[in-house]
Amino acid sequence: MGIRDIVEGKKQWWAHVARVKALPPDYRIVYQEMQRYLFKIGPADTSLLADVVDFFEEGAAAGKGVRQLIGDDVAAFCDDLVKGSPTYAEVRRESAGGEPGPTGK
Structure with missing residues (x-):
């Protein structure tokens, strides 16, 4: 990954953050909370958060409350x-040979 890739990635991230800040308070x-949860479980698909912002922007524009869109259980919605999407841990495990670390034998 070159410097230009890093700079472009940061530009995209800050544009994403600006979109999140423009959401109504309850959506933000x-x-x-979804971001925290997803960072913990680690889905390997990084476009997921951008899709969530798209979904939230559409819901806010339609005048819907965030609970109308996702329900009462944020974790269940994230799950x-x-x-069916691979997590970072699964991707790393597969790239390392598919087996967990040594068992001490």
């Missing part, structure tokens, strides 16, 4: 989003 709060 839920987005931040449904990443269902």
Whole structure:
């Protein structure tokens, strides 16, 4: 990855952050909780958060509350989003040969 790639990635991230800041307060709060949760479980698909912002922008423009869109359980909504998607841990495990570390034998 070159310097230009890093700079472009940062530009995209800051544009994403600006979109999140433009959301209504209740949407921002839920987005931040979703981001925290998704960073913990580690889905390998980095476009997922951009898709969430698109979804939230559409819901806010339609005048819907965030709970109308995702329900009351943020974690369950996130789990449904990443269902079937590989996590960072799974991708790393596969690239390292598919087996967990030494067992001490």
